[in-house]
Amino acid sequence: xxxxxxxxxxxxxxxxxxxxxxxxQTMGHDxxxxxxxxxxxxxxxxxxxxGVNSTEKGDLxxxxxxxxxxxxxxxLTLESARPSHTSQYLCASxxxxxxxxxxxxxxxxxxx
Amino acid sequence: xxxxxxxxxxxxxxxxxxxxxxxxxxNSASQSFFWYRQDCRKEPKLLMSVYSSGNEDGxxxxxxxxxxxxxxxxxxxxxxxxxxTYLCVVNRGSGSARQLTxxxxxxxxxxx
Numbered sequence: 001x002x003x004x005x006x007x008x009x010x011x012x013x014x015x016x017x018x019x020x021x022x023x024x025q026t027m028g029h030d031x032x033x034x035x036x037x038x039x040x041x042x043x044x045x046x047x048x049x050x051g052v053n054s055t056e057k058g059d060l061x062x063x064x065x066x067x068x069x070x071x072x073x074x075x076l077t078l079e080s081a082r083p084s085h086t087s088q089y090l091c092a093s094x095x096x097x098x099x100x101x102x103x104x105x106x107x108x109x110x111x112x
Numbered sequence: 113x114x115x116x117x118x119x120x121x122x123x124x125x126x127x128x129x130x131x132x133x134x135x136x137x138x139n140s141a142s143q144s145f146f147w148y149r150q151d152c153r154k155e156p157k158l159l160m161s162v163y164s165s166g167n168e169d170g171x172x173x174x175x176x177x178x179x180x181x182x183x184x185x186x187x188x189x190x191x192x193x194x195x196x197t198y199l200c201v202v203n204r205g206s207g208s209a210r211q212l213t214x215x216x217x218x219x220x221x222x223x224x
Binding site for chain 2: 033035040041042043045048056058090097098099100101103104105106
C-alpha cells in the first residue's frame with residue numbers, strides 16, 4: 001500500500017470559507033501533484049511540485065494555491081470556497097518506476 | 113479533440129469473458145504509456161506499463177501501435193474483481209508526471 005494520506009476525506013462547507021486540504025507522503029518522493037476529478041470525468045492536473053519550495057500551476061486553471069515547505073507535505077488551500085469548487089481533489093506523488101503515481105484516497109469537497 | 117480518448121463504456125461482460133479496451137492519443141511525440149485502474153470512489157492505481165513490443169501480466173495484455181497512435185488492454189478470463197474503470201495514461205515527456213495525461217476511463221462491470 002502507498003504511504004500517502006489526505007485529510008479530510010469529506011468536507012461540506014459554506015461559500016466564502018477558507019479551506020486547506022492536507023496531503024502527506026512518507027515515501028521520500030520529490031515530485032507531488034494535485035488533481036481534480038469530477039464524477040465520471042478525467043483527472044485534471046491543477047498543481048505540481050518538483051521538491052521543496054517548488055510549485056507550479058497545472059493544465060487546469062484553479063483558484064487554489066499550494067505550498068511545499070517540507071518534502072513530505074503538500075497542502076492545497078482555497079481562500080474563499082465557492083460552489084464551483086465542489087469536486088474531488090486527489091493528491092499524488094511520483095514513485096521511482098516510470099509513470100507510477102501513488103494517489104491518496106482523495107478529498108471530496110462540497111461547497112454549499 | 114481530447115489528447116487521450118477512450119470509449120467510456122460501460123462494458124458489461126459475463127465472468128470468464130475476454131474483453132478489450134482501446135485508447136487513442138493525439139500527440140505523436142508521446143513517449144510512454146500506462147493503464148491505471150480506478151475502483152468506484154477510490155483513487156487510481158497503476159495497473160501496468162505498455163511497452164512497444166507488447167507485454168503481458170497474468171490475464172492482462174497491453175499493446176501499443178505507434179503508427180496508428182493507439183494502445184489496447186486485453187483482459188482474459190475476467191473476474192468479478194476486475195470490475196472497475198480503466199484509465200489510459202499517456203506521457204508526452206520522460207520522467208515527470210507533469211506531462212501525464214489521463215483519459216476519462218472505460219468502465220467495466222463483470223457480471224456473475
